[in-house]
Amino acid sequence: MFRSTAVSARHVSRGFAQRRLASTKTVKEVLDEVIPKKQLQLKQLKTEHGQAVLGDVKVEHVVGGMRGLKAMLWEASVLDPNEGIRFHGLTIPDCQNALTAAPGGKEIIAESMFWLLLTGKVPTEAETRQLSRQLAEKGDLPEYIEKLIDSLPPTLHPMTQLGMGVAALNHESKFQEAYERGIKKSEYWTYALEDSLNLLARLPALAARIYRNVYNPGKPIPKINKDLDLVGNYVNMLGYGDNHDLTEYLRLYIAIHGDHEGGNASAHTSHLVGSTLSDPYLSYAAALYALAGPLHGLANQEVLRWQMNMQKELGDDITHENIEDYLWKTLKSGQVVPGYGHGVLRYPDPRFMALQDFCESRPNLLADPIVQLVKKTYEVAPAVLKEHGKTKNPFPNVDAASGCVLYHYGLTEFKYYTVIFGVSRALGCLTQYVWSRALGLPIERPKSLSMDAIEKLIKQ
Numbered sequence: 173m174f175r176s177t178a179v180s181a182r183h184v185s186r187g188f189a190q191r192r193l194a195s196t197k198t199v200k201e202v203l204d205e206v207i208p209k210k211q212l213q214l215k216q217l218k219t220e221h222g223q224a225v226l227g228d229v230k231v232e233h234v235v236g237g238m239r240g241l242k243a244m245l246w247e248a249s250v251l252d253p254n255e256g257i258r259f260h261g262l263t264i265p266d267c268q269n270a271l272t273a274a275p276g277g278k279e280i281i282a283e284s285m286f287w288l289l290l291t292g293k294v295p296t297e298a299e300t301r302q303l304s305r306q307l308a309e310k311g312d313l314p315e316y317i318e319k320l321i322d323s324l325p326p327t328l329h330p331m332t333q334l335g336m337g338v339a340a341l342n343h344e345s346k347f348q349e350a351y352e353r354g355i356k357k358s359e360y361w362t363y364a365l366e367d368s369l370n371l372l373a374r375l376p377a378l379a380a381r382i383y384r385n386v387y388n389p390g391k392p393i394p395k396i397n398k399d400l401d402l403v404g405n406y407v408n409m410l411g412y413g414d415n416h417d418l419t420e421y422l423r424l425y426i427a428i429h430g431d432h433e434g435g436n437a438s439a440h441t442s443h444l445v446g447s448t449l450s451d452p453y454l455s456y457a458a459a460l461y462a463l464a465g466p467l468h469g470l471a472n473q474e475v476l477r478w479q480m481n482m483q484k485e486l487g488d489d490i491t492h493e494n495i496e497d498y499l500w501k502t503l504k505s506g507q508v509v510p511g512y513g514h515g516v517l518r519y520p521d522p523r524f525m526a527l528q529d530f531c532e533s534r535p536n537l538l539a540d541p542i543v544q545l546v547k548k549t550y551e552v553a554p555a556v557l558k559e560h561g562k563t564k565n566p567f568p569n570v571d572a573a574s575g576c577v578l579y580h581y582g583l584t585e586f587k588y589y590t591v592i593f594g595v596s597r598a599l600g601c602l603t604q605y606v607w608s609r610a611l612g613l614p615i616e617r618p619k620s621l622s623m624d625a626i627e628k629l630i631k632q
């Protein structure tokens with residue numbers, strides 16, 4: 173079902189995202205049409221503007237984590253520091269208006285977001301449903317993966333397990349098999365797409381098996397329902413299928429968290445690894461280990477841990493003043509405030525705002541003390557962080573809100589939260605993997621310099 177017909181002409185004219193009311197094409201058929209146009213665009217950029225200057229490389233870029241350096245191509249989304257993310261020109265509210273929801277639901281589903289990211293077009297309902305079915309039909313795990321995951325100690329971090337499972341799935345890689353056979357470069361993307369769809373389809377079963385083994389050993393996992401969307405099946409396999417609100421929340425979270433342009437650590441990692449023509453499984457496994465760092469994807473587990481420690485320490489006496497004191501205590505002990513700050517954003521993250529809106533529309537969520545604490549912290553933290561004066565962005569990022577809602581709905585194992593992020597971020601990383609092969613992008617190889625070499629260059 174389309175949630176609304178209100179995609180304005182302004183939005184449609186941006187990029188090449190458009191609604192195509194009657195189409196029943198497959199994602200491959202749409203890509204067949206779109207790819208030649210993009211190949212031509214790249215060719216023209218290279219031949220006509222290859223020497224155009226996009227910015228200077230300063231010493232601060234080289235020693236400062238390349239922050240702000242415009243140095244990579246990423247097709248699916250572009251991040252504006254003040255406005256936040258746009259997926260092929262569409263903001264999160266635009267996507268909420270335009271993209272298909274699940275039957276009986278209201279939130280965007282992963283399939284429609286994946287379609288938009290991949291093709292730059294808003295899928296029709298028929299196209300979305302057909303992709304859902306295609307993924308559900310491919311969703312079962314091979315037996316050797318089940319055995320591998322079941323053999324891991326439950327104390328091994330769920331993210332480590334997820335990365336291992338994804339890497340091992342490359343046993344099935346069509347891309348690798350075709351490469352060994354000696355296919356033409358122009359055919360790479362079709363095998364990349366096949367692997368990407370297979371991987372996306374299997375992530376829910378893999379992630380759910382890890383959850384079952386670590387937190388509910390021995391509990392049966394429901395079979396994949398071919399009539400359900402990807403996240404509907406994921407929540408079912410996690411054991412929360414009867415919780416409609418949690419399912420809707422995870423649909424929204426997984427869709428809007430699926431891509432955040434290319435420079436972030438996980439996206440950049442998958443891009444770099446993929447550029448060596450490592451297959452989509454290995455590229456995404458590498459991305460997952462970047463996601464597992466506390467400054468990146470692990471922040472969602474850290475936020476909840478931090479907020480709960482705050483709750484424990486403050487008891488019932490939760491006032492703005494007490495929260496302010498707790499924030500200062502965290503900062504003075506040399507720790508970062510998890511869920512705040514961003515490498516690019518300089519304004520509250522629209523993904524955070526979308527999750528807050530989800531809470532605002534549900535009185536039972538708003539009544540939850542941990543959800544209230546997150547909201548109150550948001551009312552205090554930006555001013556404290558501004559006064560502290562270090563972070564360039566004192567506002568919340570998506571992780572400030574994501575965990576507390578899961579906790580409310582009974583998914584309380586916060587070590588697992590980054591795995592959910594890992595299911596989501598595949599949407600963007602796999603999209604770019606397909607595009608990088610379609611555009612024939614080369615292996616990444618930036619130039620590094622030692623400090624002595626930098627000083628020598630400065631003197632020259």
Ligand SMILES: CC(C)(COP(=O)(O)OP(=O)(O)OC[C@H]1O[C@@H](n2cnc3c(N)ncnc32)[C@H](O)[C@@H]1OP(=O)(O)O)[C@@H](O)C(=O)NCCC(=O)NCCS
Pocket residue numbers: 239466467468469471503507508509510511512513514515516562563564565569570571
């Ligand atoms: C996201 C993050 C890694 C971005 O880092 P960045 O691009 O280097 O951010 P800035 O340029 O604003 O950092 C400048 C300084 O402010 C500090 N800073 C940034 N965010 C901070 C925060 N939330 N709390 C305290 N200090 C912070 C940095 O550690 C850095 O300190 P340093 O100069 O001593 O190294 C950083 O904001 C952070 O650690 N946030 C908390 C973790 C988090 O929420 N991660 C999820 C991101 S989606």
